[in-house]
Amino acid sequence: MSLTNALPADAARAAKSASHILATLPTAARNNALTAIHSALSASKEEILAANARDLTLAKKAAEDGELSLSIVSRLDLSKKGKWEDMLKGILDVRELEDPVGKATLRTKLDDGLELERVSCPIGVLLIIFEARPEVIANIASLAIKSGNAAILKGGKESTESFVAISKVISAALQSTEVPNTAIQLVTTRDVIPQLLGLDQYIDLVIPRGSNELVRYIKSSTKIPVLGHADGLCSIYLEHTADPKMAVKVVVDSKTSYPAACNSVETLLVEEAALETVLPAVAEALLEKGVSLRCDPTSKKALTAKLSAHSSVILQDADESDFDTEHLSLVLAIKTVSTITEAISHINFHGSHHTDAILTSSSPLAEQFMSSVDSAGVFWNTSTRMADGMRFGFGTEVGISTNKIHARGPVGLEGLMIYKYKIRGGGHVSLEYGESGGQKSFKHEKLAL
């Protein structure tokens, strides 16, 4: 890793060159680099935590002056219990993942002595823009090296001292490995983001990790493909045959286990026939957890009739904007729908195509919902919070994507790969074949992988 003050175009060009080398390194060379980074960081704990303490001092002062939120200050702190150890363990976890590079995904005998092979390969140069958490830099450097991609990193300014300290250690560690120093570059100069976002000849993919505002800004400022999601407006459709106990459990988990997460539920669509049967228990449980329920008139009327006076008095009225808002807090919008078709249509036009669930005992309705809802995750009788790379068993998570091309949903290392087509021939040329007027025909025999 190099800490660069180079012009953005020079840094990006150097990253591109490094990516060409990195892409050809064998598995062991990339894994050895991760081992070297792990050892070097372990050995430099003191100096890194000292740098982090300097960031913290400044941040606390800014918080006192009301210029920084306390939650950012808390996220900055690398000395918090378990954080340092988790960061180090994360590097080894990534090292142990299956190598995603060089996997054949198609092999075809085009003709005798002419074989086509499709092989996974790294995308090239990633630009990763993130906010305050200093441990993210080690995680991202590991993912990039493991997947054979070069990366340019730009972190939030509150963590500058920590980033610089960590990147110096990583840089020194890479000197003893086959991974080029410019494969991972930390950019610390200010105001370079707009310039980097214009370098589509060198940078292949942008991954913003941070707030919705950050993602939205990046998406609107570049032609480079952006992996990620700006919004997570997830819905649950509560159908009348849903088991009430199950419904309570799933909706409560979806809303309250981590309300600020992108995979938390924001809208509950209730089938009319469930208003007086399943909904009351769900609503009661949510209210007990402190959730504000913003109800449409029909659901409010039904709940008012069914709930205790104490509960019903705190029901709120939803307005239209509630169904287009990612609250990211203990607020849930409730809307009545007459059919599953109405629920599906509402989700497809008001949701963010992230993760949506149906609660029902009917398998046909569940399958209809899962094929019709146009979202990365479509779940039956389980929490929307299950949308997560670790829970999916991917070993790591680069992010969650609501894109409709390339990678969708929780993205693991596979999402950092593309493929190339190799052909090994013996002088075969196009004009020999039928469609160009020649005598030969292609055989197109599938070969084993």
Next chain:
Amino acid sequence: MSLTNALPADAARAAKSASHILATLPTAARNNALTAIHSALSASKEEILAANARDLTLAKKAAEDGELSLSIVSRLDLSKKGKWEDMLKGILDVRELEDPVGKATLRTKLDDGLELERVSCPIGVLLIIFEARPEVIANIASLAIKSGNAAILKGGKESTESFVAISKVISAALQSTEVPNTAIQLVTTRDVIPQLLGLDQYIDLVIPRGSNELVRYIKSSTKIPVLGHADGLCSIYLEHTADPKMAVKVVVDSKTSYPAACNSVETLLVEEAALETVLPAVAEALLEKGVSLRCDPTSKKALTAKLSAHSSVILQDADESDFDTEHLSLVLAIKTVSTITEAISHINFHGSHHTDAILTSSSPLAEQFMSSVDSAGVFWNTSTRMADGMRFGFGTEVGISTNKIHARGPVGLEGLMIYKYKIRGGGHVSLEYGESGGQKSFKHEKLAL
């Protein structure tokens, strides 16, 4: 198919709604629609050719006035031998392809009663912008319906009468099928392209089919992902152990079999050690075919010494821009390199990442080239012209992509697909599991597909 004069946003919104229905239709329903289109077009040959004749009359007049090239006039003509039959056969060919929708590509048992499945599904709404050829509309409508995607089509104005006639027939044919009429829409009003390119909330992918200028304009005018390539600057690296006969055959095919194609070779990189051994025969064969050779000083000197006086006198001098130009004609730039590393680096920084080949008898050098060159196609001892969906055995070709995400190289129906994650559960929630403080652990068992 509907012929729409609707506002672009209304047309796109209608296409989005239709895409949600189309995505859930079974294979048979989509195939039946293709059968219906085929029959209806067969029955309407006369009226369509009459409309095409009106386009042709106008185009010929425009050509006489010097406002249109003769090659465009020729491409317009649907009555040319075999063209009508090929168009109809193409619809049935697409119908016979394997259904790309609903394929499971990953199945994991997350826990007892909790299964994750990744299933291929259509991308959604495609915007396809193309130029004059009227038969393209039938081809694209077939590909879209087969792959379960809605499509908005905008064709070149020279073919308007033909497009309208074909789309009326397709529209009537779809009435008797389950495919919604608004799934395929032809937009004929002028100046709608900029508006359509701004509708990223409804349109998921843009596919431009036409000139480099068209593709470049589209890429620079939209945030919607664009599938395609603006340039095809392909190179061949001629290493000194290459069999001279093979080299002659492959380079001649790569340059001369269809010089205007994107997969034709534009630059020949010659290893120094091959200058006096393999290159002369290759150059002689190219000159015989009428190819202009634009040589760097070293290769020109070597060829001048080896070729007949007659041949050597027509050698030209390359300037730097020749190595960054897609000539699309019988012009080939020749550059001397001292090593394979120099060849690889030249290709990675001057090429267009489309298709590049190495001619050599050395398997290790070929493998080095194929892993190091950052292009969609990397070929050993075969013509760059092999980069083609039909030749690859994909059955059809949506286009050739130089993108580094989603689909790369020749793109078949698979390139029009994305996936979604389905989970079927029994009330499982996130807080029950270890990483959230619960007692349960995920099992993450791979299941058979």
